[in-house]
Amino acid sequence: xxxxxxxxxxxxxxxxxxxxxxxxxxxxxxxxxxxxxxxxxxxxxxxxxxxxxxxxxxxxxxxxx
Numbered sequence: 001x002x003x004x005x006x007x008x009x010x011x012x013x014x015x016x017x018x019x020x021x022x023x024x025x026x027x028x029x030x031x032x033x034x035x036x037x038x039x040x041x042x043x044x045x046x047x048x049x050x051x052x053x054x055x056x057x058x059x060x061x062x063x064x065x
Contacts (some may be wrong), residue, residue, distance in 0.1 A: 026034065
């Protein structure tokens with residue numbers, strides 16, 4: 001690996017580290033609330049999709065015979 005490539009890699013990692021320092025990380029309470037919200041929405045959407053799938057399957061079976 002050339003010196004230029006090594007320098008670019010170090011510069012990239014320093015920039016990445018600087019960007020991570022700018023991030024405002026959520027506290028545990030906020031993280032728990034947001035995680036709960038994501039899981040709840042995922043479950044609700046999963047149930048909705050399952051119901052629609054069951055209805056469509058029933059409808060297609062009814063129409064086909």
